[in-house]
Amino acid sequence: MTNWDWQQSVMRSRICLRQECPRSTRARYFLFIPWIYQQIESRVGRRRGQVTKDWVARKARHAEIDLIGHLLESEDSSGTIGSWSGKSLKRLPSSVYWNGLSEWRIRLCPWSLDSYHHRLAVHGPPEVGDGMDGGWPNWHPGLPPPPNGFPEGTSMQLRLEEAEYLRDRILETHPNSLLGQLALGTSGAFDVESPWEVLDLGVDLPPDVANIVRHAREFSLAMHGAVLVYNLMLAEALAEPNPEWVDQYRSMLADWSDEITARSNEFSSWDRSDFWQTVARTRSNVPSRSRQFIDSWLDRLLAADDPSSLADHPKVRNLIDNRERQLKKTQARLHNPRLLELWNGETGSGTARMNYRWPVMRNHLADIHACPRPSVGGPGVLEAPGSAPAAGLRPATRGV
Secondary structure, three states, X not given: OOOOHHHHHHHHHXXXXXXXXXXXXXXXXXXXXXXXXXHHHHHHHHOOOOOOHHHHHHHHHHHHHHHHHHHHOOOOOOOOOOOOOHHHOOOOHHHHHHHHHHHOOOEOOOOOHHHHHHHHHHHOOOOXXXXXXXXXXOEOOOOOOOOOOOOOOOOOOOOHHHHHHHHHHHHHHOOOOHHHHHHHOOHHHHOOOOOOHHHHOOOOOOHHHHHHHHHHHHHHHHHHHHHHHHHHHHHHHOOOOOHHHHHHHHHHHHHHHHHHHHOHHHHHOXXXXXXXXXXXXXXXXXXXXXXXXXXXXXXXXXXXXXXXXXXXXXXXXHHHHHHHHHHXXXXXXXXXXXXXXXXXXXXXXXXXXXXOOHHHHHHHHHHHHOOOOOOOOOOOOOOOOOOOOOOOOOOOOOOO
């Protein structure tokens, strides 16, 4: 159980970006990828029927690897994907951002990246026209054009029109989300270490958004204890137990217990029924066994006088043991001596508290806010949900 992604997925789709991104990614990749593929589509259009899917994939890889060098030569290269791997990069930016491009409706074609390569090779780019007979574009028609000579001389810094475009994409697709609200607000509103700290800044969030953030905070803190108990069990199960690692996790559990106790009023009033209803509205697919485990852990946590005592409760340990075997089967570390031997107790397995990929969202917001924006309601004014921050924005679909 190297990480507990099933926990993160419960709330992530309403808090942050639904994409798998390294922490250092930057917002301009949402434009780099379409620009690269538009260039390839142009080349395919002139050679219709003469290229293969592999040819398209090779051209895309070459362009994305070439982009690395140009970015590293710029003054703003922080967050460049492949800065260390270079030509040996395995996961290209297009793969990292493909789902996110769809979430923000920048990518309009519904296919996987591999299927897109295939269809582009076989059919060529769509012939977009007017009326019923017109094709459907692969990319949003309002996509800003690339800078002259792209990718020569490019950097991570957004131009004003690009920042406005990305803000509009967020607000059209996900206005009733924390991401959408912070895209509207001031830059200082997201300069915090976790998403729930936004609540402490006095940002005027709509009630439903603030409620989601509170649920995310309580869930993150509550489930962190289960992860720490799991790591403690691993440290104790080693053939040659490391006393320092055991002490490390017991100390972390004590700190966690203190934080739970300090928030006892919030936890005692936490509406778990509303929590699960909120999760259901996100259309997140939470397996029944995951929900059973979460509810069982929360029941025991809320009933405990001393949360740290859960670490030695036989039924709690059995609960976590069974959960690992459900998820990993023969790869469960607690029952696989070889895998247990490879476990590094110093860093642990998924010991960081869930933050719903907040660092990624914060980076993207920082890039967008780095370009000054004409004031709509005066400096620092957060527009009301449903208001149109830019011409042509339509009411929302579901939030991120």
